[in-house]
Amino acid sequence: MNRLLTKTAAIMLALLLVLTASSQVRAQETSNQAGAAPAATGPDTETQTIENPPLSGLDAPSFEPGFGARSYLLPKLQINEAVDTNRAGTLGNNTTIKGVTRGLGSLTLQKLWKTHPLDVDYSGGVAWYQGTGKTYQLHSLGAVQRFLWRTGQLALRDSFSYLPTGNFGFNSYGGAGVLTGGTSGSGGLPGGPGLNNFGSTVNQPRISNSSIVDITESISPRNSVTLSGGYAFNDFLDNPTGYVNSQQVSGQFGFNRQLSRHDQIALSYGYQAFHFPNQGAGSFNSNVFQVLYGHRITGRLDLQLGGGPQFIHRYFWKAAGPPPSATPVSNSFITGSGRATLTYLYSAGTNLNLTYSHSANAGSGLLAGANTDAIRLGLTHQLTRRWTASSDIGYSYSKRILNSATTQAGNASSYRYWYAGGTLRRQLSRHLDAFADYQYDSIGFASGICTTSPCSTGYGRHVGLIGLEWTPNPIRLE
Numbered sequence: 001m002n003r004l005l006t007k008t009a010a011i012m013l014a015l016l017l018v019l020t021a022s023s024q025v026r027a028q029e030t031s032n033q034a035g036a037a038p039a040a041t042g043p044d045t046e047t048q049t050i051e052n053p054p055l056s057g058l059d060a061p062s063f064e065p066g067f068g069a070r071s072y073l074l075p076k077l078q079i080n081e082a083v084d085t086n087r088a089g090t091l092g093n094n095t096t097i098k099g100v101t102r103g104l105g106s107l108t109l110q111k112l113w114k115t116h117p118l119d120v121d122y123s124g125g126v127a128w129y130q131g132t133g134k135t136y137q138l139h140s141l142g143a144v145q146r147f148l149w150r151t152g153q154l155a156l157r158d159s160f161s162y163l164p165t166g167n168f169g170f171n172s173y174g175g176a177g178v179l180t181g182g183t184s185g186s187g188g189l190p191g192g193p194g195l196n197n198f199g200s201t202v203n204q205p206r207i208s209n210s211s212i213v214d215i216t217e218s219i220s221p222r223n224s225v226t227l228s229g230g231y232a233f234n235d236f237l238d239n240p241t242g243y244v245n246s247q248q249v250s251g252q253f254g255f256n257r258q259l260s261r262h263d264q265i266a267l268s269y270g271y272q273a274f275h276f277p278n279q280g281a282g283s284f285n286s287n288v289f290q291v292l293y294g295h296r297i298t299g300r301l302d303l304q305l306g307g308g309p310q311f312i313h314r315y316f317w318k319a320a321g322p323p324p325s326a327t328p329v330s331n332s333f334i335t336g337s338g339r340a341t342l343t344y345l346y347s348a349g350t351n352l353n354l355t356y357s358h359s360a361n362a363g364s365g366l367l368a369g370a371n372t373d374a375i376r377l378g379l380t381h382q383l384t385r386r387w388t389a390s391s392d393i394g395y396s397y398s399k400r401i402l403n404s405a406t407t408q409a410g411n412a413s414s415y416r417y418w419y420a421g422g423t424l425r426r427q428l429s430r431h432l433d434a435f436a437d438y439q440y441d442s443i444g445f446a447s448g449i450c451t452t453s454p455c456s457t458g459y460g461r462h463v464g465l466i467g468l469e470w471t472p473n474p475i476r477l478e
Contacts, residue, residue: 052258052264052294052296052298053216054216054224054226054254054256054264054266055254055256055264055265055266055268055292055293055294055304055306056226056252056253056254056255056256056266056267056268056292057214057216057226057228057254057256058155058157058212058214058228059155061296061302061343069112070110070112070476070477071110071111071112071476071477071478072108072109072110072474072475072476072477073107073108073109073474073475073477074107074108074109074471074474074475075105075106075107075108075472075475076105076106076107076180076469076470076471077104077105077469077470078102078103078104078105078106078125078178078467078468078469078470079101079102079103079104079467079468080101080102080104080174080178080437080465080466080467080468081099081100081101081102081465081466081467082099082100082101082102082174082463082464082465083097083098083099083100083463083464083465084097084098084099084100084461084462084463085097085460085461085462085463086459086460086461086462098129098130098131098132099129099130099131100127100128100129100130100174100465101127101128101130102125102126102127102128102138102173102174102467103125103126104123104124104125104138104173104178105123105124105125106121106122106123106124106179107120107121107122108120108121108122109121111477114148115147115148115149116145116146116147116148117146117148118143118144118145118146119142119143119144120141120142120143120144121141121142121143122139122140122141122142123138123139123140123173123179124137124138124139124140124141125137125138126138127164127172129203134203136164136172136203136205137162137205138162138163138164138172138173139160139161139162139163140160140161140163140167141158141159141160141161142157142158142159142160143157143158143159144156144157145157151217151218152215152216152217152218152224153215153216154213154214154215155212155213155214155215155216156212156213157210157211157212157213157214157230158209158210158211158212159208159209159210160207160208160209160210161207161208161209162205162206162207163205163206163208164203164204164205164206165197165200165203165204166197166198166199166200166364166417167197167208168197168198168199168374168394168396168417168419169394169417169419169439169441171200171419171439171441171461171463174437174439174463174465175392175421175423175437175438175439175463175465176378176392176394176419176421176439177390177391177392177421177422177423177435177437177439178423178435178437178465178467180469180471197234197364197365198364198372198374198396198398198417199364199366199396199398199415199417199443200364200365200443204236204237204238204242204243204365205236205237205238206234206235206236206237206243206365207233207234207235207237208232208233208234208235209232209233210230210231210232211230211231211232212228212229212230212250213228213229213230214226214227214228214229215227215228221258222257222258222259223255223256223257223258224255224256224258225253225254225255225256226252226253226254226256226268227252227253227254228250228251228252229250229251229252230249230250230251231247231248231249231250232247232248232250233245233246233247233248234246234362234364234365236365242406242407242408243365243366243406243407243408244276244278244281244362244363244365244366244367244368244406244408245276245277245278245365246274246275246276246362246363246365247274247275247276247277248272248273248274248275248362249272249273250270250271250272250273251270251271252268252269252270252271253268253269253270254266254267254268254269254292255267255268262295262296262297263293263294263295264293264294264295264296265291265292265293265294266291266292266293266294266306267289267290267291267292268288268289268290268292268306269287269288269289269290270286270287270288270290271285271286271287271288272285272286272288272360273285274286274360274361274362274369276362276368276369276402281316281317281368281369281402281404281406282314282315282316282317282368282402282404283314283315284312284313284314284315284360284369284401284402285312285313286310286311286312286313286360287310287311288308288309288310288311288337288359288360289308289309289310290306290307290308290337290338290339291306291307291308292304292305292306293305293306299345300344300345301342301343301344301345302341302342302343302344303341303342303343304339304340304341304342305339305340306338306339306340307336307337307338307339308336308337308338309334309335309336309337310334310335310336310337310359310360311332311333311334312332312333312334312335312360312401313330313331313332314330314331314332314369314401314402315328315329315330316328316329316330316402316403316404317329317404335371336358337358337359337360338356338357338358338359339355339356339357339358339359340354340355340356340357341353341354341355341356342354342355348382349380349381349382349388350380350381350382351379351380352377352378352379352380353376353377353378353379354375354376354377354378355374355375355376356373356374356375356376357372357373357374358371358372358373358374359371359372360372360401361398363398363400363401364398365408366398366406366408366409366415367398367400367401367402367406367409367414367415368400368401368402368404368406369400369401369402370398370399370400370401371398371399371401372396372397372398372399373396373397374394374395374396375394375395375396376392376393376394376395377391377392377393377394378390378391378392378393379391379392385427386426386427387424387425387426387427388424388425388426388427389422389423389424389425390422390423390425391420391421391422391423392419392420392421392422392423392439393418393419393420393421394418394419394420395416395417395418396416396417396418397414397415397416398414398415398416398417399413399414400412400413400414409445409449410445410448410449410450411448411449412445412446412447412448412449412457413446413448414445414446415443415444415445415446415458416443416444417441417442417443417444418441418442419439419440419441419442420439420440421437421438421439421440422437422438422439423435423436423437424436424437431470431471431472431473432468432469432470432471433468433469433470433471434466434467434468434469435466435467435468435469436464436465436466437463437464437465437466437467438462438463438464438465439462439463440460440461440462440463441460441461441463442458442459442460442461443458443459444457444458445457445458
């Protein structure tokens, strides 16, 4: 495995050097059809938008600029008060209603330099659980530093979070509708949900981080290639935690072809290696091949579809415990991978976002690796000049890859987690909003989670809250 990772890193470094060197030569050439190829991706230094980035890359298309082509700093402050029927996230029929008070803030930085723009987005604060006196910190940070040249870009991305629960459904913050803007950052390599933690059973602080280096290069006006590599980990802090720590190494290569003004196709190959240092459950790696298609109408609609085979090779112990009492086993199997996204702007006040992915991941701390189907639907509609309504629904189903029992899931082979919520927001003044939010979360495990009867295999959780958010004018940075 170490040899394979070393060879993979060496090949990726060589490709990076070749692509970077060749870009300097092609920057001096002219195209037969439309002049020199434009920058393949990254923010336009005049409009700060990403019109139609390569499908195999990490940049998502942008429909409209946030605050125009200028550098700015945007702070926000928020306070909310919630009632929660299962704020600890314990299994079983827990209907005790308790209060949670949160003080939150966010800071968005957009710094435009001609060849190396920087984007940073932070959200965080504290949550005080009334009655128990426990206080949890909340931190989410995303940063992207780009280095642009005429035909492409090199991007350094990092996504960090320190949260008491999983980030699928945003229940650490009280619900998906509480944050008016998500943190930017690297997320994960295309074809997978990255560091998403699909569900939690208790308040368990965890540190998650994903660091990615990626390069995009136009090799002609219609063709481009992408190359990326990264390292990610999940680390649960309480000892003993009962959760499964994980480490992930990833790499991906893609070729993109612009068919027309609105249509694009791509081919991609990705490699991922997952390790569980404290579990003793083994490890696995995946090789993913995908064909991607994208259709985009500027300012209105963006559709992306992709899928292909996924080859998984796993290493584990046939019996419980480490050698010599256990027998090492390795085997392989083939499954599918896929992703789909639909973004539709009906008007300036109405938009819809639908995403779906099927991919291998670390198992969210509940399982030792998982194949997960995840779907999320978000809808926002401006009712009047001052009133806005939004809804957010998500569902995930995770099936374990390594046949190893864990403390949180027992010997359950799978679990499902879903949430549904809505938010009503009213603008009180130019800088002050009031909002009310409700969200329901549910988690359920397959048989095998416990060996005694009666057995609690899941829970449902209701959260309702009200809050105020203050957003001053963005601060211009000269």
